[in-house]
Amino acid sequence: MQAAIDVARKGKTPFGAVLTMGDELFAEAANQTKALNDPTAHAELLAIRKLAEHLRKTDLSGFTLYTTCEPCPMCMSAAIWAKIDLVIYGCSIDTISGYMPQIRLKSHELAMLTTHKIEVIGNIMSEECEKLLKDFS
Amino acid sequence: MQAAIDVARKGKTPFGAVLTMGDELFAEAANQTKALNDPTAHAELLAIRKLAEHLRKTDLSGFTLYTTCEPCPMCMSAAIWAKIDLVIYGCSIDTISGYMPQIRLKSHELAMLTTHKIEVIGNIMSEECEKLLKDFS
Numbered sequence: 509m510q511a512a513i514d515v516a517r518k519g520k521t522p523f524g525a526v527l528t529m530g531d532e533l534f535a536e537a538a539n540q541t542k543a544l545n546d547p548t549a550h551a552e553l554l555a556i557r558k559l560a561e562h563l564r565k566t567d568l569s570g571f572t573l574y575t576t577c578e579p580c581p582m583c584m585s586a587a588i589w590a591k592i593d594l595v596i597y598g599c600s601i602d603t604i605s606g607y608m609p610q611i612r613l614k615s616h617e618l619a620m621l622t623t624h625k626i627e628v629i630g631n632i633m634s635e636e637c638e639k640l641l642k643d644f645s
Numbered sequence: 646m647q648a649a650i651d652v653a654r655k656g657k658t659p660f661g662a663v664l665t666m667g668d669e670l671f672a673e674a675a676n677q678t679k680a681l682n683d684p685t686a687h688a689e690l691l692a693i694r695k696l697a698e699h700l701r702k703t704d705l706s707g708f709t710l711y712t713t714c715e716p717c718p719m720c721m722s723a724a725i726w727a728k729i730d731l732v733i734y735g736c737s738i739d740t741i742s743g744y745m746p747q748i749r750l751k752s753h754e755l756a757m758l759t760t761h762k763i764e765v766i767g768n769i770m771s772e773e774c775e776k777l778l779k780d781f782s
Contacts, residue, residue, distance in 0.1 A: 546694050547703040547727040557683050566684040581755060582722030585748055590684040611722055611759040622748040
């Protein structure tokens with residue numbers, strides 16, 4: 509999670525994401541919606557796209573997604589389509605909603621709506637992650 | 646919707662999407678997940694990214710998204726983040742689920758979970774759109 513926080517802070521945004529397997533970091537991204545003029549350029553989506561392109565496959569089974577803020581339904585669905593095994597987030601959508609409009613669907617609720625098994629663990633280093641929201645939103 | 650069907654058929658995929666304002670077509674895309682090794686390269690997401698990049702802004706207020714198949718939560722959320730006004734789809738998620746695994750969340754249900762107002766109209770030319778599923782999935 510510290511790596512996700514670092515990439516967010518470097519990008520001057522509350523949103524950072526990394527993809528790992530075991531102890532190794534395979535991809536990282538910060539939110540770039542404004543820089544790229546791309547409403548879909550959330551940190552999680554960019555990290556998934558980057559790793560899939562690098563590995564030349566859409567199936568990222570075995571990878572874990574760490575993200576500073578709970579994934580919105582766009583990013584959580586992207587993790588499901590990529591067959592990611594585990595999502596670990598910092599701040600919850602409820603916390604983020606205090607700073608900016610959100611789509612109010614919890615990621616673990618979305619995870620239950622499909623056949624792919626994906627585990628979600630939340631509120632990891634949440635104070636450090638909320639500090640990003642305070643500093644950059 | 647015929648334009649969305651045409652772009653899907655040209656791409657040999659069940660999934661085509663176009664963005665319009667008034668009578669004018671501004672962007673079109675077919676699903677390219679396999680071609681691009683990108684699990685997020687759904688037709689709707691690609692069309693949104695294409696138009697936002699072209700217009701150099703993330704706000705696509707005033708545009709209508711036509712898509713051959715009901716948007717998954719990833720694409721519907723992308724439409725919400727892009728502030729799209731109206732989504733018109735062909736086949737429903739229930740129909741698509743007969744052909745491939747889906748995330749079982751109706752787009753109009755997702756639309757109710759946020760403050761941005763987005764209208765959803767479904768089952769337009771749904772037989773022609775299901776024919777795409779029969780031909781290409």
